[in-house]
Amino acid sequence: MIRRTIDENLVQQLKEKMAEGLLPQWVLTDPDIYQLEKEKVFAKTWQFLGHETELKEAGSYVTRWMVNDPILLVKDNEGEIKAYLNSCTHRGTQLCTADRGKKKTFTCPYHGWSYSLDGKLIGIVAGNKVYGEEMCKDEWGLRPIPKLASYRGMIFGCLDPDVEPLEDYLGEMKWYFDLMLGRSDNGMEVIGLPQRWVAKANWKATAENFAADPYHVQTTHRSTVEMGISPEDPLYAGYGHQVVMKNAHGINVITSKTGRSRAAFQGMPESMWPMFQRNLSPEQADILERVTVFVGGVYPNLSFVSPIHGTEGHLHNYLNFRVWRPLGPDKVEVWCWFMIDKDAPEEYKVDAYRGYLGSFGPTGTLEQDDTETWARIVEVSGATMMRDKELNYNNVSNYLMGFSHVEQDKDFPGPGIAYPTTYIDALSRRMHEHWLELLTKDLPVKEGSK
Numbered sequence: 001m002i003r004r005t006i007d008e009n010l011v012q013q014l015k016e017k018m019a020e021g022l023l024p025q026w027v028l029t030d031p032d033i034y035q036l037e038k039e040k041v042f043a044k045t046w047q048f049l050g051h052e053t054e055l056k057e058a059g060s061y062v063t064r065w066m067v068n069d070p071i072l073l074v075k076d077n078e079g080e081i082k083a084y085l086n087s088c089t090h091r092g093t094q095l096c097t098a099d100r101g102k103k104k105t106f107t108c109p110y111h112g113w114s115y116s117l118d119g120k121l122i123g124i125v126a127g128n129k130v131y132g133e134e135m136c137k138d139e140w141g142l143r144p145i146p147k148l149a150s151y152r153g154m155i156f157g158c159l160d161p162d163v164e165p166l167e168d169y170l171g172e173m174k175w176y177f178d179l180m181l182g183r184s185d186n187g188m189e190v191i192g193l194p195q196r197w198v199a200k201a202n203w204k205a206t207a208e209n210f211a212a213d214p215y216h217v218q219t220t221h222r223s224t225v226e227m228g229i230s231p232e233d234p235l236y237a238g239y240g241h242q243v244v245m246k247n248a249h250g251i252n253v254i255t256s257k258t259g260r261s262r263a264a265f266q267g268m269p270e271s272m273w274p275m276f277q278r279n280l281s282p283e284q285a286d287i288l289e290r291v292t293v294f295v296g297g298v299y300p301n302l303s304f305v306s307p308i309h310g311t312e313g314h315l316h317n318y319l320n321f322r323v324w325r326p327l328g329p330d331k332v333e334v335w336c337w338f339m340i341d342k343d344a345p346e347e348y349k350v351d352a353y354r355g356y357l358g359s360f361g362p363t364g365t366l367e368q369d370d371t372e373t374w375a376r377i378v379e380v381s382g383a384t385m386m387r388d389k390e391l392n393y394n395n396v397s398n399y400l401m402g403f404s405h406v407e408q409d410k411d412f413p414g415p416g417i418a419y420p421t422t423y424i425d426a427l428s429r430r431m432h433e434h435w436l437e438l439l440t441k442d443l444p445v446k447e448g449s450k
Contacts, residue, residue, distance in 0.1 A: 006036065006443055010389060014436055021403040021425070022396040023432055026389050028202050029381040033439070034329035041300050041438045042067045046147075046156040046169050048302040048323055049073055051337065053153065053189040054100070055081060059117060062100040065325050065333075066157060071145065072096055072106070073155065076117040081150070083157050084119050084142035095142075099193055106142075115142050152181040153188060154321075171246040172415035173298060179284040180294060180306055180319055183276045186342040188319060191353060195336040197362045201374035202381070203301055203324040203332050204435065209370060210305065210322070211297030212427035214238060214252050215401065220369045238423035240291070241409060243416040248434035250416070250427035251296030253287060261292045266317035267308045269348060272341070283413035299434060301325070309355040316352035320360055330378045336361055399425040399432070 017024055027033050047066045050073055054062050061074040063086055070086035072095060086095050088108035095106050095115075105122065107114040114123035119142035124131065147158040149166035151174065156166050167174065181188050199206075209216065217237035240254040255261060265273050265288055277285045294306040301324040308315045319339040324332045338356050340349050359366045380386060385393040402424030412418035419426055 006440060011436075011440055013389075013391070017391075017396055018429065018433055018436065021398070021400040021429065023399060024389070024391060025381070025395045025397055026387045028204060029329040029378060030387070031329055034326070036439055036443075037326070037435075038067055040441065040443065041435065042326070043159045044163065044438060044441075045160075045300055046149075046158045046163065046166055046298075048298070048321065049083065049155045049157050050194075051153050051188070051190045051321075051339065052081065052150060052155060053342075057102070059102045059104055060100070061096065061103065061106075063096050063098065064335075066145075066159065067326055069159065070094055071157065072142070074117055078118075081148070081155060082117070082119060083145040083148045083155075085145070087143070088113055089121065089140045089142065113140075119144060152177050154181070169247060170298065171249070172243075173245055173249045173251070173296075175284070175415050176243075176251050176294070176296070179280060179288060180304075183279050183284075183288065184272065184341040184343045185275055185279065188339045189342045191338050191340065191349065195361045196333055198327065198331060198333050199371050199374060200330060200378050201324075201332050201371070202330060202378060203326045204432075205374055205377055206324045206332055206334075206370075207297055207299075207301050207303060208428050208431060209374070210295060210303035211250050211299075212242070212252075212425070212431060214242075214254060214295065214422040216373070220373055235423070237293075238421050240422050241412055241418045241420060242422045242424050242427055243296075243412070243414060243418045244427050244430050245416040248299040248427075248431045249297065250430070251294060252422040252427075253291055253414075254293040254295070254422055255290050256292060260290045261308070263292075263308055263315050264289050266291065266306065267315035268317050268341070269345060272343065275343065287414065299431060305360075307359070309352075309359050314351060316348065316355045318352045318356050320356065330381065399429050401425040403429075 014024060014027070049064045049071060050062055055073065055075040058075055058077045058079065061072060064071040064073055072084045072086040073081065075081050087093065088095050088110065090108065090111055090113045093108050093110040095108055105114045105116055112125040113121060116122050121137040121140045145157040145159065146161040147163055149156055151166055151170060214237040237254060239256050240252065243251050243253065265276060276288060280288065292308055297303040303322045304320065306317065306319045308317055321337040321339060323335040325335060327333055338353060340352055358364060361367055386395050388395055402419065406419050406421060406424050409418050409420040
């Protein structure tokens with residue numbers, strides 16, 4: 001890693017402003033900050049790579065990214081999932097470019113070196129004639145990702161060999177993932193390939209939008225109110241709890257003014273309800289019965305939403321996982337997975353997928369609303385008044401919602417610090433605080449002017 005430095009005065013400024021519930025706007029798309037983020041945030045934290053149901057049999061593979069690192073995720077002949085740098089060890093050529101497939105071996109298109117499913121170099125074109133018998137193939141296998149682990153079928157990787165174990169990193173979020181991913185006997189499955197597209201946005205803004213900002217729903221997604229899909233009540237997305245957890249993970253458990261959803265168990269088939277109650281604790285089952293929407297995130301760039309959406313008057317539930325892959329300080333590639341209970345009826349799955357496509361993805365109405373707003377943030381982020389690091393123009397963003405007058409609800413049954421509304425900036429503030437902690441950890445600080 002390049003041992004970059006950060007200005008001592010700027011670090012102090014950030015800490016002081018964050019303590020006041022403010023965030024200097026210059027940090028959002030600053031190119032130097034972005035370089036630090038790649039090294040200090042994304043290279044040091046667990047990244048979501050996919051779901052086990054995407055790799056159904058030996059030889060199945062998918063290609064993914066951890067920011068700039070291409071990843072080859074494959075199931076070997078023993079049924080074990082492995083993750084390698086998707087790069088030939090000979091000249092570094094990207095080995096696989098297809099989104100997914102099935103192979104017995106992986107052969108480089110450049111010079112023909114080939115590798116087995118367990119990453120071993122097994123073939124070199126004219127090997128002994130050009131390299132001699134003394135070349136040790138064992139030294140030239142594919143390079144494994146330093147850390148790979150899964151939870152409830154979700155596969156994560158990390159570039160830091162010393163990172164804390166995945167289950168420790170997820171911490172309290174496991175209780176909520178158990179609720180969403182473990183409610184059915186056979187768990188969840190991914191249907192189709194993850195959709196992906198490029199948006200003009202900064203990853204911090206997109207991650208915050210999903211994990212911590214139900215407040216935007218009534219305004220940004222006003223069209224759903226006008227069409228009668230969402231309630232007129234301007235507080236409707238604020239009912240429920242926002243939960244702040246370790247490592248800046250968080251979830252919004254959105255209910256309604258009455259505390260109950262208009263569709264029990266998020267509109268899932270009634271025949272499945274006893275299974276949910278059997279697999280969940282009483283506290284988890286009670287939340288699932290009453291919730292309208294789960295929306296949250298695992299820091300830094302995994303978001304999820306489990307809503308009730310429908311077509312032609314019928315409501316359906318599904319789980320949408322998404323990764324915000326940074327392509328620069330002002331651009332992200334969005335990866336979007338559709339997940340649903342394996343045990344759900346096939347007709348229900350089809351209808352739920354139709355509802356998902358109408359709401360999320362590049363053609364979804366909600367997605368287009370959000371993407372337009374993110375682009376507007378980026379478009380003004382290059383302004384002189386926005387980038388001024390002296391803050392002469394009061395160029396700070398407001399994170400004061402609930403800053404001093406909303407107290408923790410200690411009666412909330414789930415783990416984490418829960419607040420009795422989702423219209424609160426508690427999780428956003430924690431995300432930015434954790435961002436600064438990661439950014440400045442073990443980093444040389446230099447004295448200098450702003």
